[in-house]
Amino acid sequence: MIYVQIFLAFFIPGILGYGGGPSSIPLIEHEVVDNYEWMTTNEFSEMLAMGNALPGPIATKMAGYIGYEQGGVLGSIIGVFATVAPSMILMLALLGLLMKYKESPRVKRMTNYIRPIIAVLLGVMTYDFLFSSYDGIGIWQTLFIGLLSFFLLEKLKVHPAFVIAGALVYGGIFLA
Amino acid sequence: MTAPSTCFFGMQAEKGHGLSKQLVRGCEHMKQKEIFIAFFRSGILGFGGGPSAIPLVHKEVVDTFKFMDSDEFGDILALANALPGPINTKMAGYIGYRVGGFLGMLNALIATMVPTIILMIVLLTALNNLKDQPWVAGMTKAVVPVVAVMLATLTWDFIKKSTKSSLGWVWTFLFVAASLVLIEFVNIHPGIIIFIALVTALLKKDAAEKNEAKKERNPA
Numbered sequence: 039m040i041y042v043q044i045f046l047a048f049f050i051p052g053i054l055g056y057g058g059g060p061s062s063i064p065l066i067e068h069e070v071v072d073n074y075e076w077m078t079t080n081e082f083s084e085m086l087a088m089g090n091a092l093p094g095p096i097a098t099k100m101a102g103y104i105g106y107e108q109g110g111v112l113g114s115i116i117g118v119f120a121t122v123a124p125s126m127i128l129m130l131a132l133l134g135l136l137m138k139y140k141e142s143p144r145v146k147r148m149t150n151y152i153r154p155i156i157a158v159l160l161g162v163m164t165y166d167f168l169f170s171s172y173d174g175i176g177i178w179q180t181l182f183i184g185l186l187s188f189f190l191l192e193k194l195k196v197h198p199a200f201v202i203a204g205a206l207v208y209g210g211i212f213l214a
Numbered sequence: 215m216t217a218p219s220t221c222f223f224g225m226q227a228e229k230g231h232g233l234s235k236q237l238v239r240g241c242e243h244m245k246q247k248e249i250f251i252a253f254f255r256s257g258i259l260g261f262g263g264g265p266s267a268i269p270l271v272h273k274e275v276v277d278t279f280k281f282m283d284s285d286e287f288g289d290i291l292a293l294a295n296a297l298p299g300p301i302n303t304k305m306a307g308y309i310g311y312r313v314g315g316f317l318g319m320l321n322a323l324i325a326t327m328v329p330t331i332i333l334m335i336v337l338l339t340a341l342n343n344l345k346d347q348p349w350v351a352g353m354t355k356a357v358v359p360v361v362a363v364m365l366a367t368l369t370w371d372f373i374k375k376s377t378k379s380s381l382g383w384v385w386t387f388l389f390v391a392a393s394l395v396l397i398e399f400v401n402i403h404p405g406i407i408i409f410i411a412l413v414t415a416l417l418k419k420d421a422a423e424k425n426e427a428k429k430e431r432n433p434a
Binding site: 050055060062085088089092093094118122126128129137150151152153158159161164170179191201205207209211213214 | 257294295352
């Protein structure tokens, strides 16, 4: 049942992704690429690129798009619902309790404890993407585009949307 | 900006004398419109995922529409951080709920998410339909290393933040090594490891509590 799968694929990252959207990216990748095999690493990275180039929350954009791909408009709604609703309902239900404990060191520690795990997941994803790129366009193109975009993003602080647009143009002309 | 003040009087009237219901309904309508504008703008202008849109949300709900003051906003942010899931949608849903009830919550969530989800579906579907064109294939290939770089910096960000947190260098390294082995080589679902880490964080006593307990045991 595809709708149940869509729900689970986004419910788990939504409920475990402490610290906002970006920390749920690798968890979503784990579900949709490794677990359900709805897309390849390459397709996932295209989607992530588009998600980064467009405004708005990243996790819900991915849930909306993947849900749509797998199950049409209803799939899209289910994906977004699974991402947003559980924490939303928790927030409204546990409001009083949370207000009391939000400054508690234990609650703050939760984000601290999962940060290194998310870092590992992100690192593994980085490796997967680099390897997939090496497989597709070879080591020199990968290095050239990678180093140039690092320089533009981190040193010159160019907006990611422009860097991605530039890569699209470069690829359309030189990698066609 | 005369409309919000009409709205304000409308609310007073309802409480005080049970005056004109139409005025009140107009006020409700006005409020929902404000909620929509606040979250539509902060959603469509916030690039780079939820957390980067937080200052934009602050600007709309505190400065522009004055739904709450800065302290309350900080409280809600802390609250949202204590729960899992995307930050931005939690903020939108909760603020929408407070300002405009259940309808306000739906309104705020839709305003934050739907416009960009539609953009995403339209653009990616178009790209997928042209997949066999060599220039489109080239475009999608060139984007992979860029995303890899973005992820690498995000990874480094997480590591840096982690070493600066209460974990420090040593524990961060141990956490990283252990979860790498468990996820990649033992093939345990990352969710299980995260769940264990969360439970540990909640159950472990912290230094301050330990000292307190010691004092209680040896009251000398």
